[in-house]
Amino acid sequence: MMQQDLFSSEPVSPVGRAGLPDLVRTIAEHSTRPRYTFMVLDLIARVARANGQAGPLICEGTALIPIREWLAATIAPSAARHHQRRTTREKVRAALAASGQLPTDPIEADQMIDAHVSERIRETSLTAISRAVSELVRAGLIKRHYQGYRVDHENRGAQRHAVYTVTDDVRTALHPGIIGSVSSNVIPRSRTAAS
Numbered sequence: 001m002m003q004q005d006l007f008s009s010e011p012v013s014p015v016g017r018a019g020l021p022d023l024v025r026t027i028a029e030h031s032t033r034p035r036y037t038f039m040v041l042d043l044i045a046r047v048a049r050a051n052g053q054a055g056p057l058i059c060e061g062t063a064l065i066p067i068r069e070w071l072a073a074t075i076a077p078s079a080a081r082h083h084q085r086r087t088t089r090e091k092v093r094a095a096l097a098a099s100g101q102l103p104t105d106p107i108e109a110d111q112m113i114d115a116h117v118s119e120r121i122r123e124t125s126l127t128a129i130s131r132a133v134s135e136l137v138r139a140g141l142i143k144r145h146y147q148g149y150r151v152d153h154e155n156r157g158a159q160r161h162a163v164y165t166v167t168d169d170v171r172t173a174l175h176p177g178i179i180g181s182v183s184s185n186v187i188p189r190s191r192t193a194a195s
């Protein structure tokens with residue numbers, strides 16, 4: 001049995017993926033956190049337009065949110081572990097106290113600690129999303145490019161946001177009958193290109 005090069009920058013061409021079991025197996029072969037990565041793929045497929053593209057922005061109520069941030073916020077509740085949050089709070093409290101930034105008022109101190117903890121969790125979640133998407137790209141299950149100010153581009157930066165494209169085979173395996181449906185949570189390209 002030949003093992004795939006997991007560090008190759010070239011995406012692997014998925015072969016023989018006929019259904020959900022094959023999709024799960026492919027994710028398990030390419031991901032360090034297969035359950036998390038599967039959730040990310042499922043969410044991307046659910047908000048993808050008829051052409052398979054999701055992003056760059058998702059409509060959440062009246063706000064437009066970059067897809068990576070939306071994914072992180074959507075998955076965050078399932079990843080919450082109280083003991084880890086408590087440990088993070090203790091570390092933040094100690095760091096603020098050591099630097100002399102911790103307010104003496106307990107209510108203000110708790111608010112400051114909560115704000116710092118929330119920011120750390122947000123940054124960790126964004127990193128986890130990026131890692132999961134990179135694994136999905138290497139597995140050949142999605143494609144990623146960046147879109148935004150002025151031009152589309154392969155690389156991020158310059159006010160560009162990620163756009164993820166899920167193949168029809170993957171979307172069909174995840175959600176039979178999804179092909180041809182249009183999500184209302186995704187902002188079409190023409191509106192983002194003009195902003």
